[in-house]
Amino acid sequence: MSVHPDLPSWNDTPTRQAIIGFVHAATDEHGPAFVPPAERVAVFDNDGTLWSEKPIPVQLDFTLSRLARLAEHDPALAAREPYRAAIERDYRWLGQALVKHYHGDESDLKVLMRAVETAFKNQGVEEFAAEVSGWLRDAVHPVLKRPYLSCGYAPMTDLLRYLEAKGFTTYIASGGDRDFMRPFAERIYGVPPERVIGSALGLDFDDQAEDTRLIYKSHTEFFDDGPQKPVRIWSRTGRRPLVACGNANGDIPMLRFARTGERTGLRLLILHDDGEREFAYTAGAEDALARAQTHGWTVVSMKDDWASVYGDR
Structure with a gap:
């Protein structure tokens, strides 16, 4: 298939045509x-939308290394979840915790969140950012065997650049931790830290030493998923998005938010149907796919609509 010069990693399909047509209409001063x-x-989810999220989201892989280290110093933790999963690299338990969350069962996710909150208590924000950057320099995807920093989807980066060239302001609005994404979002996606919206631990201002620090509390300030996504987007931008893109049930409120009155937004839902170049799955996205079918959202098939996934294949 031929590709559009503005979206070089996209095949020339009805999906690409729908995106180009929507943007043209929105930017035509006389239309x-x-x-x-x-x-x-324009707002974009991160995990599973801008880069790979299987077998577990990248942030969870990073967090596993911290939890495993904690369990090494406290053997009593080793038999408990999620520390056991961290030590054994049990992606199945972690993946199921997220799928259960998307189906309304928060039990395992709460167990995971409590451990995460404890793991980073009293760490400074700059120290955390440096740890994330250091880990990502060497971290490799466990299945794809490519650096995590090269697991961003080339077609989505193309879309970000295309929208920005047409006068759109792009944001990341993810359930992932805001401060985990900020150290790499500009490098991978070209989205600066101030346009990254995500979940966050609470913060305290520490001025006891000569220098000042922002340090993490041992509780989550907000979890940016489901109904929280529109709330956080409005809080940060003061706008309803014109374009919204996600891949899971937790993105439904954000996608629905991209419409008001007679103004229709472009709602894009990434379908992971390419088991050869990435992964094929719909678990945790069943409700979103059903709503896309009944409400006319644009479903992006990775298999059919993307000429390449990572730019090199």
């Missing part, structure tokens, strides 16, 4: 669907 540049906000 009925014109949207002023200030209102052209």
